[in-house]
Amino acid sequence: xxxxxxxxxxxxxxxxxxxxxxxxxxxxxxxxxxxxxxxxxxxxxxxxxxxxxxxxxxxxxxxxxxxxxxxxxxxxxxxxxxxxxxxxxxxxxxxxxxxxxxxxxxxxxxxxxxxxxxxxxxxxxxxxxxxxxxxxxxxxxxxxxxxxxxxxxxxxxxxxxxxxxxxxxxxxxxxxxxxxxxxxxxxxxxxxxxxxxxxxxxxxxxxxxxxxxxxxxxxxxxxxxxxxxxxxxxxxxxxxxxxxxxxxxxxxxxxxxxxxxxxxxxxxxxxxxxxxxxxxxxxxxxxxxxxxxxxxxxxxxxxxxxxxxxxxxxxxxxxxxxxxxxxxxxxxxxxxxxxxxxxxxxxxxxxxxxxxxxxxxxxxxxxxxxxxxxxxxxxxxxxxxxxxxxxxxxxxxxxxxxxxxxxxxxxxxxxxxxxxxxxxxxxxxxxxxxxxxxxxxxxxxxxxxxxxxxxxxxxxxxxxxxxxxxxxxxxxxxxxxxxxxxxxxxxxxxxxxxxxxxxxxxxxxxxxxxxxxxxxxxxxxxxxxxxxxxxxxxxxxxxxxxxxxxxxxxxxxxxxxxxxxxxxxxxxxxxxxxxxxxxxxxxxxxxxxxxxxxxxxxxxxxxxxxxxxxxxxxxxxxxxxxxxxxxxxxxxxxxxxxxxxxxxxxxxxxxxxxxxxxxxxxxxxxxxxxxxxxxxxxxxxxxxxxxxxxxxxxxxxxxxxxxxxxxxxxxxxxxxxxxxxxxxxxxxxxxxxxxxxxxxxxxxxxxxxxxxxxxxxxxxxxxxxxxxxxxxxxxxxxxxxxxxxxxxxxxxxxxxxxxxxxxxxxxxxxxxxxxxxxxxxxxxxxxxxxxxxxxxxxxxxxxxxxxxxxxxxxxxxxxxxxxxxxxxxxxxxxxxxxxxxxxxxxxxxxxxxxxxxxxxxxxxxxxxxxxxxxxxxxxxxxx
Numbered sequence: 001x002x003x004x005x006x007x008x009x010x011x012x013x014x015x016x017x018x019x020x021x022x023x024x025x026x027x028x029x030x031x032x033x034x035x036x037x038x039x040x041x042x043x044x045x046x047x048x049x050x051x052x053x054x055x056x057x058x059x060x061x062x063x064x065x066x067x068x069x070x071x072x073x074x075x076x077x078x079x080x081x082x083x084x085x086x087x088x089x090x091x092x093x094x095x096x097x098x099x100x101x102x103x104x105x106x107x108x109x110x111x112x113x114x115x116x117x118x119x120x121x122x123x124x125x126x127x128x129x130x131x132x133x134x135x136x137x138x139x140x141x142x143x144x145x146x147x148x149x150x151x152x153x154x155x156x157x158x159x160x161x162x163x164x165x166x167x168x169x170x171x172x173x174x175x176x177x178x179x180x181x182x183x184x185x186x187x188x189x190x191x192x193x194x195x196x197x198x199x200x201x202x203x204x205x206x207x208x209x210x211x212x213x214x215x216x217x218x219x220x221x222x223x224x225x226x227x228x229x230x231x232x233x234x235x236x237x238x239x240x241x242x243x244x245x246x247x248x249x250x251x252x253x254x255x256x257x258x259x260x261x262x263x264x265x266x267x268x269x270x271x272x273x274x275x276x277x278x279x280x281x282x283x284x285x286x287x288x289x290x291x292x293x294x295x296x297x298x299x300x301x302x303x304x305x306x307x308x309x310x311x312x313x314x315x316x317x318x319x320x321x322x323x324x325x326x327x328x329x330x331x332x333x334x335x336x337x338x339x340x341x342x343x344x345x346x347x348x349x350x351x352x353x354x355x356x357x358x359x360x361x362x363x364x365x366x367x368x369x370x371x372x373x374x375x376x377x378x379x380x381x382x383x384x385x386x387x388x389x390x391x392x393x394x395x396x397x398x399x400x401x402x403x404x405x406x407x408x409x410x411x412x413x414x415x416x417x418x419x420x421x422x423x424x425x426x427x428x429x430x431x432x433x434x435x436x437x438x439x440x441x442x443x444x445x446x447x448x449x450x451x452x453x454x455x456x457x458x459x460x461x462x463x464x465x466x467x468x469x470x471x472x473x474x475x476x477x478x479x480x481x482x483x484x485x486x487x488x489x490x491x492x493x494x495x496x497x498x499x500x501x502x503x504x505x506x507x508x509x510x511x512x513x514x515x516x517x518x519x520x521x522x523x524x525x526x527x528x529x530x531x532x533x534x535x536x537x538x539x540x541x542x543x544x545x546x547x548x549x550x551x552x553x554x555x556x557x558x559x560x561x562x563x564x565x566x567x568x569x570x571x572x573x574x575x576x577x578x579x580x581x582x583x584x585x586x587x588x589x590x591x592x593x594x595x596x597x598x599x600x601x602x603x604x605x606x607x608x609x610x611x612x613x614x615x616x617x618x619x620x621x622x623x624x625x626x627x628x629x630x631x632x633x634x635x636x637x638x639x640x641x642x643x644x645x646x647x648x649x650x651x652x653x654x655x656x657x658x659x660x661x662x663x664x665x666x667x668x669x670x671x672x673x674x675x676x677x678x679x680x681x682x683x684x685x686x687x688x689x690x691x692x693x694x695x696x697x698x699x700x701x702x703x704x705x706x707x708x709x710x711x712x713x714x715x716x717x718x719x720x721x722x723x724x725x726x727x728x729x730x731x732x733x734x735x736x737x738x739x740x741x742x743x744x745x746x747x748x749x750x751x752x753x754x755x756x757x758x759x760x761x762x763x764x765x766x767x768x769x770x771x772x773x774x775x776x777x778x779x780x781x782x783x784x785x786x787x788x789x790x791x792x793x794x795x796x797x798x799x800x801x802x803x804x805x806x807x808x809x810x811x812x813x814x815x816x817x818x819x820x821x822x823x824x825x826x827x828x829x830x831x832x833x834x835x836x837x838x839x840x841x842x843x844x845x846x847x848x849x850x851x852x853x854x855x856x857x858x859x860x861x862x863x864x865x866x867x868x869x870x871x872x873x874x875x876x877x878x879x880x881x882x883x884x885x886x887x888x889x890x891x892x893x894x895x896x897x898x899x900x901x902x903x904x905x906x907x908x909x910x911x912x913x914x915x916x917x918x919x920x921x922x923x924x925x926x927x
Contacts, residue, residue, distance in 0.1 A: 110134045110193040112223055113148050113351065118157045119316050119330050124309040129369040129397045131431035131467050133443040135197065137356055137364045139185035143238075144386060145197035145366060146352040148221040149376060153338060155267045155315040158349050162217035171202045171216040181240040186233055190443065194227040197352055197366075199238040200376075200386060206235045241385050248289040251379035255346055259378065263346035264865060266338060271318050272896065275342035288345045292377050295339045296389040299332050304393030329390045333373040336389040344867065346378035350386070357468045359433070365443065365468075367431055369397055399467045400424040404432070404520040406464050409449075412524040414456045414597045416553045419449045422464040431467040436460060443467075456595030458528050465519035530555055530599035532592060533693065538605045540585050547575045548592045548599065552654075552690070558594035562603070580605060624652060624695040626687040630677075636709065637679040637702045645671045645687045645695070654690045659683055677702065847902050850914045851892045857921055868893050880920050884913035 137145070150158035183199050196205060198220075205222050207214060209232070213225035228234070242248070281298055285291040305326035310319045317338035320331040333349055340347040354372040356364030376384040405426075409419040420441075422429045428448025434441055437460050441452035444464070454460065527550055535545040546568075548555035554574025559566055562583065568576040570592065578590075585607040591600040627644045628635065635641055643664070645655040651671025657664045660678040667673045667687075677683050682700040845853070855863055860874040872889040876882050891910050895902050902910070 110189065110191045110195060110197075112193075112195040113221075115161065116157055116159045117150065117351075119334050120327070121309050122312045124307045130446070131397055131399065132368040132446050133190045133431055134353070134366050134368055134370075135190055136188045136359070137185050137366065138188075138362060139183060139199075139364070140362055141183065142355040142358070142364055143183060143185075143199040144352060144355060144372070144374065144388075146200045146202075146220065146350060147195055147197050148217070148351060149219045149384075150349040150351075151219075151262055152265060153267060153317075153334070153341075153349070155269055155317075156312075158334075160219065162219045162221060164215045164217050164223075167214055167216045170204055171198075171220065171222060181242075183238045183240060185236055185238070187236060188233045189228055189230055190445070192227050192230050194224045196222040196224065196228075196234060196236070198222055198236045199240070201241065201383065202236055202238050204237045208232065208234065241383050243385065245289060248379050248382065248385065249287045251287075251289070251382050253288060253344070254380045255378065260344075260346055261862060261865070263348055263378065264341045264344055266341050266865070267315065268864070270315050270338065270342075274318050274321060274338060277321065278339045278342050281339075282343060288340075288343070288377070288379065291343055291345060292336075292340060292347075292387055295336055296375075296387050299336055299389040300391045302326065302332070302391055304328060304391040329373040332390040333375050336375045336387065340375075340377060344870075348376050348384070350374050350376050359440075359468075367467075397467075398430070400427070400429050401466055402464075402518065402520045404429055404464050406462055406520055406522040408462075408524070411551075412454060412460075412526045413550050413553045414454060414458075414526045414528045414595065415550065415556055416454050417451065418454055419451050420444075420462055420464070422448050422450075429464070429467070432464045433467070435463040435465070438463075454526060456528070456597045457526060458596040459523060459525050461521050461523045463519050463521040526596075527551060528595075528597040530592060530597050532590070532599045532601050534590070534603065535694070538580065538603055539608055540583055540605050541581055541608055543577060543579045543581075544603075545575055546570070546578050546590065546592065547573075549574050549690075550597060555592060555594060555597060558592045558597070561589075561591045561593075563588050564591075623647070624655070624687060624689045624693040626655075626657070626685060626695040626697050628685050628697060628699050634705045634709065635677055635699050635702060636706055637677060637681075639677050641675050641677050641699070643667070643673045643675055643685055643687065645673075645689070647689065647693070652687075652689050656688045656690075658686045844907075845911060845914075847892060847895055847907060847910060850888065850910050853914055854888055854917060857917060868896075875917075880917055884916045884920075887913040888917075 135145075137143075148160070148162070150160045152159040182203075185199060187197065196207075196214075198205065200220065202216075202220060202222060205214060205216070207224060207228065209228070212228065214222065215225065216222050222236075278295065282291040282294050285294050302320075303326040306328055308324060308327040308331065310316050310324060310331075316331065317335045320327050320335045321339075324331065337347045337349050351371075351373045353366050354370040356366035356370065359365045372390075374386055374388045374390070376386055378384055403424075405421075405423045407421045407423075409421065410416060412418075420434050420436075422432050422434065422444050428444070428446070430444055430446055430448060432444045432448075434444060434450045434452070436452060437455055437457070442450040444450050529550060531549050533547045535547065536543065538544050546560055548558060548560075548570055554572065555570055556572055556574060558570045558574075560568045560570060560576045560578060562578065567578050570576045583605055585605050588603045588605060589600055590603040592598060625646050627646075629642045629644070630636070631640050631642065641659075643657045643659070645652040645657070645667050651667075651669070653667055653669045653671055655667045655671070657667060657673050657675065659675045660680065660683045662678075664675040665673055675685075677699065681703045682698055683702065684696060684698050686694060686696045688694045851868075854875070855871060858871060858875045858878060858880070860866060860871050863871065866874075868889050872885050875885050888910055891902055891906055
């Protein structure tokens with residue numbers, strides 16, 4: 001096959017003698033017979049079955065755009081037994097958590113895309129999709145959320161090599177042309193990610209954490225050097241390319257050479273029928289834009305289905321166009337890119353997310369099932385423009401319907417940070433919007449949980465509604481004004497309509513769960529009993545610290561009042577500094593309030609210079625006490641100690657203890673905490689209760705205690721020596737025996753340690769070798785054994801068999817052609833006739849050989865990617881005569897595309913044209 005995208009070196013070699021090499025033919029037939037026998041035995045051995053793409057090695061991913069390779073597959077839909085976000089199908093059980101599967105209809109997790117991404121799958125699948133929330137967009141209009149683009153197509157995968165550059169926010173998109181139509185959006189990540197989806201074309205991206213670096217690629221991808229936490233909001237400003245048909249039709253074909261060379265590449269194995277079909281489809285298209293629209297609309301007529309797969313080892317675009325009955329976005333986008341490239345139009349494969357679902361005014365939720373793939377075509381003076389060729393079809397989305405089991409992960413306390421869980425038959429419900437008193441607090445994640453802070457109310461209602469059903473294929477521009485007006489849409493959170501619907505769906509039954517409408521509501525009673533305490537001396541003209549909490553939860557952002565006058569607000573720790581400047585000595589009313597959580601107490605303020613401590617009557621706890629004991633009976637420098645906190649003789653749990661200025665920890669339920677005393681003469685031990693109040697004590701005389709212990713030790717040693725001397729044990733003899741015993745013991749210990757170390761090293765090495773061998777077994781079996789044997793499955797031999805048959809028939813045809821040529825030459829010589837035009841070896845050249853000679857004579861740049869017409873124009877521009885060029889080109893084009901096989905008369909004209917071209921070029925010879 002020749003023509004665009006095909007290297008002439010791929011044609012079978014000709015026999016040097018013009019006949020059949022019977023030895024080569026015999027070896028080939030024997031090999032075919034061996035393959036058939038082996039393939040027939042495979043099913044019986046249990047080794048048959050579909051495998052992966054032949055050229056997709058371990059670690060290849062699904063379509064995406066990024067710098068790290070993801071071990072994912074690009075197929076099918078999520079299996080109901082898989083964890084949400086996993087990728088079934090393909091040749092592996094699914095990706096690791098967070099792996100990217102961009103463009104896969106099974107739903108994708110937000111992550112950085114790989115550099116090499118496989119297309120589709122060799123195994124069909126059709127399970128339901130998980131709608132795991134990925135991010136929320138606040139923007140004046142909806143959009144496709146792009147992550148990356150791929151340029152090199154291998155037949156079964158897409159590859160890219162972007163240049164990543166650190167940026168202060170500006171994005172250097174290659175080939176982008178400003179249009180003036182801007183879109184500014186706020187994107188809030190609902191999952192941890194370093195990949196930042198943007199609307200096309202991104203111009204500037206701003207992240208809130210300035211310590212995290214931002215990188216942009218020339219392909220328009222944006223990422224951070226460190227993953228951003230869920231809940232992070234970044235801003236992106238984008239410029240939309242013009243989509244006016246008039247503007248795009250007028251763009252022309254003056255492509256930059258480097259860009260044209262890169263984005264019109266087609267693998268040599270791509271069959272000619274792809275380009276021939278595209279020629280017929282776009283025969284009357286006058287501009288590249290018309291060609292792109294014609295191809296897009298033709299592909300959209302093909303049925304959409306998740307239950308699609310392709311045959312491994314064959315070009316995927318060719319299979320989808322001519323052989324597959326249906327497919328999903330990866331197949332559509334790949335096929336359109338290849339078809340446009342056969343027409344010389346630069347195009348590339350893009351992945352990201354389809355437009356999100358409207359969940360409020362100018363607010364869109366993007367879920368995992370909206371992972372998508374589409375096409376970008378290049379137009380001079382315009383840039384890359386999006387085309388979506390995917391056909392329509394409704395996806396089976398996994399949306400369990402109410403009733404649900406709604407729960408909290410802790411007791412209900414006003415202001416507490418909780419996780420709301422939503423389950424259906426003990427299975428997490430993913431993507432369900434959760435409301436607290438009518439205000440949406442988020443969507444459940446892959447574990448069916450969403451985190452929020454409870455309101456400061458005595459009662460509150462938690463409502464979980466059914467996830468939306470709109471998907472990327474039945475509502476391409478979901479979130480438009482029309483979509484917002486659809487029946488059953490959720491009104492913006494916090495509005496009167498939202499509260500009215502919530503009241504209708506949630507009857508006020510305390511501590512009871514009820515299902516109504518399209519959601520399940522549960523009403524809770526919340527603990528709002530506030531504990532109020534004061535730290536410091538309440539002296540007129542001075543100041544104190546007020547602490548307020550409900551159980552273990554600080555009362556945050558509450559108003560603090562003295563005698564009804566507001567004097568401050570509590571911070572995140574539930575504390576507030578209160579100035580007593582201008583407050584007269586005597587009793588005053590101290591209060592805190594936020595919502596239904598409030599408390600009051602009496603603050604006794606003393607006159608300046610008065611002794612005593614302030615007190616809060618009716619709520620002020622008894623003074624805190626702390627005591628220190630030593631397990632040794634005597635506290636020593638660097639020794640252990642136990643701190644015990646009590647209040648009125650009752651142990652105080654969860655009190656913070658510091659020893660010598662260093663935090664030692666918190667007391668347990670018995671009010672005790674083990675600590676280590678500092679190496680010092682004394683140590684100050686402080687304790688602070690969880691509800692306020694402090695106490696301190698000083699452990700002194702540590703060095704004195706150490707001296708006493710040392711003196712006692714000397715006395716004991718002296719008594720021991722006296723006792724030994726009375727029994728005839730001399731100091732010298734005893735010391736010698738002790739020294740000998742210690743030396744022997746030390747030598748034995750050293751030898752034992754060395755031997756143990758040798759054994760450990762040997763064991764470690766043996767274990768490492770064993771582990772490496774075991775770890776390599778699956779890889780070797782999978783990569784070398786099973787893949788090779790699976791490739792012999794008769795169901796998968798159609799492609800190789802077709803290529804082998806074409807090669808054998810070509811070999812036989814050349815043999816017959818050579819034999820016929822020899823007979824003709826002998827007949828002509830015997831008759832005394834003249835000689836026909838021939839090559840140097842006396843054979844008549846074929847049409848393809850004539851074309852090769854012409855291409856070699858002209859030597860155009862990028863000959864393998866140029867069409868015959870382009871090569872002809874290049875030859876005429878070089879000064880060769882137009883008439884023989886036209887004769888040769890028309891004959892070759894008609895023969896290659898199968899419309900007019902050449903007869904002997906036309907071949908004669910072709911050979912004469914080649915001879916004239918050689919003479920015109922000054923090369924001499926006949927052809």
